[in-house]
Amino acid sequence: MEEVEAKRLFQKLKIRTLLDLALILPSSYEDTRLASRIEPGRVQTFEAQVEDRRIRGGRMQVRFFLPALGRRISGQFFKATPYHQRLFEPGSRHIIHGKVSLFNGWPQIAQPRSLKEYGRIFPRYKTVLKESQMRALIENYVTERNLFAEGLQSEEVGLLMRLHFLERYSEAGAPPPQIEGEVVGQLKFIEAYNHLRKLRSKRHDYPALKALNRPIEPFVETLPFTLTPDQQKVIAEIQKDLSQKEKAARRMIIGDVGSGKTMVILAAAVMAGGDRSVLMAPTSILARQLYEEACKYLPRELKVALVMQGNSEGDYREADFIIGTHALLYLEDLPEAALVMVDEQHRFGTKQRALLEALVSQGERRPHYLQFSATPIPRTQAMMESELIDVSLITQTPFEKEIHSRVIGRSDFPELLRHIEKELEEDHQVLIVYPLVEESEQIPYQSIDEARGFWEKRYEGVYVTHGRDRNKEEILLEFREQGKILLATTVIEVGISLPRLTTIVIVGAERLGLATLHQLRGRVGRNGLKSWCFLYTNLQSSERLEKFCRTKSGFEIARLDLAYRDSGDIVDGTIQSGQKFRWLDLAEDEEIVRRAKERLNNGITE
Ligand code: ADP
Numbered sequence: 001m002e003e004v005e006a007k008r009l010f011q012k013l014k015i016r017t018l019l020d021l022a023l024i025l026p027s028s029y030e031d032t033r034l035a036s037r038i039e040p041g042r043v044q045t046f047e048a049q050v051e052d053r054r055i056r057g058g059r060m061q062v063r064f065f066l067p068a069l070g071r072r073i074s075g076q077f078f079k080a081t082p083y084h085q086r087l088f089e090p091g092s093r094h095i096i097h098g099k100v101s102l103f104n105g106w107p108q109i110a111q112p113r114s115l116k117e118y119g120r121i122f123p124r125y126k127t128v129l130k131e132s133q134m135r136a137l138i139e140n141y142v143t144e145r146n147l148f149a150e151g152l153q154s155e156e157v158g159l160l161m162r163l164h165f166l167e168r169y170s171e172a173g174a175p176p177p178q179i180e181g182e183v184v185g186q187l188k189f190i191e192a193y194n195h196l197r198k199l200r201s202k203r204h205d206y207p208a209l210k211a212l213n214r215p216i217e218p219f220v221e222t223l224p225f226t227l228t229p230d231q232q233k234v235i236a237e238i239q240k241d242l243s244q245k246e247k248a249a250r251r252m253i254i255g256d257v258g259s260g261k262t263m264v265i266l267a268a269a270v271m272a273g274g275d276r277s278v279l280m281a282p283t284s285i286l287a288r289q290l291y292e293e294a295c296k297y298l299p300r301e302l303k304v305a306l307v308m309q310g311n312s313e314g315d316y317r318e319a320d321f322i323i324g325t326h327a328l329l330y331l332e333d334l335p336e337a338a339l340v341m342v343d344e345q346h347r348f349g350t351k352q353r354a355l356l357e358a359l360v361s362q363g364e365r366r367p368h369y370l371q372f373s374a375t376p377i378p379r380t381q382a383m384m385e386s387e388l389i390d391v392s393l394i395t396q397t398p399f400e401k402e403i404h405s406r407v408i409g410r411s412d413f414p415e416l417l418r419h420i421e422k423e424l425e426e427d428h429q430v431l432i433v434y435p436l437v438e439e440s441e442q443i444p445y446q447s448i449d450e451a452r453g454f455w456e457k458r459y460e461g462v463y464v465t466h467g468r469d470r471n472k473e474e475i476l477l478e479f480r481e482q483g484k485i486l487l488a489t490t491v492i493e494v495g496i497s498l499p500r501l502t503t504i505v506i507v508g509a510e511r512l513g514l515a516t517l518h519q520l521r522g523r524v525g526r527n528g529l530k531s532w533c534f535l536y537t538n539l540q541s542s543e544r545l546e547k548f549c550r551t552k553s554g555f556e557i558a559r560l561d562l563a564y565r566d567s568g569d570i571v572d573g574t575i576q577s578g579q580k581f582r583w584l585d586l587a588e589d590e591e592i593v594r595r596a597k598e599r600l601n602n603g604i605t606e
């Protein structure tokens with residue numbers, strides 16, 4: 001097969017690697033070896049001669065004589081085309097193939113095919129390619145030699161060869177390998193290994209603009225608290241990254257809300273010092289918050305500036321540490337920085353991410369690039385992603401939050417009201433999250449518009465906002481100072497901290513992914529106040545929500561989210577999509593991914 005042709009077929013199959021191809025397994029096997037007796041219920045192949053036939057309407061019934069067996073069998077065609085009629089002329093000889101059944105005690109085959117090639121067991125592939133193209137591709141590329149060259153070991157090679165070339169690689173008459181037990185484990189391994197290799201091949205490293213290694217001890221010593229072990233670990237990883245000049249850092253730091261990522265950001269800014277760093281935040285509230293923290297904790301000699309649309313502070317042209325919103329991306333005279341950081345990376349849109357990417361992707365030398373995210377991903381996924389970008393996880397929080405989570409329903413409503421009133425008396429705040437702003441027939445829960453009358457009539461200080469609300473930042477700031485109850489949709493700010501917020505009620509909680517619920521829950525108890533998270537649902541029971549209530553770690557929740565993907569609960573679309581593995585299960589197969597990674601590290605010398 002010509003290489004160009006193979007390339008075209010690879011594209012058609014939407015695959016890139018040899019192992020991608022080898023992992024497209026036959027969906028079934030076609031046994032075209034001549035049968036020595038008629039066995040109803042099986043798909044069989046016979047040498048046959050057409051004795052006579054009857055055509056009525058579109059139907060054709062053909063009587064075949066099987067010379068080798070000295071028996072007769074009939075073939076039924078329900079829609080006999082002129083082609084069929086010509087093909088099965090009386091007297092013509094065929095190798096017929098199809099599923100044998102009994103009709104009134106007589107053997108027959110429905111829609112028998114006339115084979116050109118026979119005497120073998122052919123794998124059948126269900127792909128967009130023609131069967132013959134697919135077989136040619138497999139024959140050409142899935143060879144023992146190629147599979148070994150990809151780094152597989154003999155058991156894995158043996159398995160793939162038996163699956164694709166059953167006859168050549170099994171004992172005569174042996175059935176195809178069952179995809180179960182150990183075989184599944186091997187396929188999972190190959191899948192993980194292939195995926196890791198693809199990621200690794202996509203990674204390109206560039207030299208850094210500068211090595212950044214100013215000491216951070218003076219900064220750390222003046223902090224009013226000791227850094228958690230995880231904060232220290234991540235800061236050390238970043239120190240190692242930034243002190244290199246040969247390679248610009250590309251690292252994603254993932255930690256739950258409240259795990260103290262800001263201190264890590266500030267420590268990195270200290271390392272960069274006068275070589276300048278830029279920090280981008282998704283909203284102006286968050287940018288200001290970071291700016292205030294930077295001013296509070298960083299050594300005086302580090303000049304900090306804030307850049308936002310409209311109100312900025314300090315002169316960014318002079319600053320060592322420039323904090324801002326995406327307004328930064330549109331500055332024409334943004335000075336070159338040796339370190340670029342993004343906070344709450346998960347909250348930027350695709351367009352902004354592309355702009356950001358452009359900011360750190362120019363020139364032969366690149367700035368060090370650190371991204372911070374509060375969307376925990378399952379540990380196994382983090383292990384995978386770290387092929388493409390280094391990943392640090394912060395799993396501890398500086399102080400254990402006391403949050404009580406509970407699933408509630410309609411009958412708990414009076415109790416919920418009593419709870420809310422008690423909290424309001426203590427000068428605490430309540431957030432109620434509704435699935436929608438306006439009424440909808442599709443959703444069996446109240447919308448904000450339907451519910452607000454109830455709250456406003458009964459309570460003072462009720463505020464309302466939602467994702468598309470232009471004034472949401474002002475409303476949130478006003479609510480923070482003087483509000484009591486906030487009605488909102490899920491899309492409101494994550495970053496702004498509401499220190500007096502102690503209760504969150506999520507209406508229609510089963511409609512949301514666990515990761516989203518976890519983000520929402522992370523908004524209460526920011527300052528260590530005892531807090532509550534109520535998941536309001538019409539469901540009689542939900543194991544998924546109950547498990548959520550018992551789980552605190554965002555990383556474990558990310559794993560549960562994966563594990564419940566196929567569960568009966570409705571989960572918002574974004575989280576369900578994107579499963580790219582056929583066998584591998586990121587929620588369960590940490591060990592397999594670990595082994596695949598080891599193989600990759602041992603097998604390939606760079
Ligand atoms: P994140 O950005 O990860 O959500 P923050 O950086 O905002 O979390 O930290 C949450 C709170 O914890 C802040 O009030 C911060 O000052 C505080 N904090 C951070 N690190 C520590 C620590 N090591 N000990 C005590 N408090 C800390």
Ligand code: MG
Binds near residue numbers: 261262343
């Ligand atoms: Mg933060």
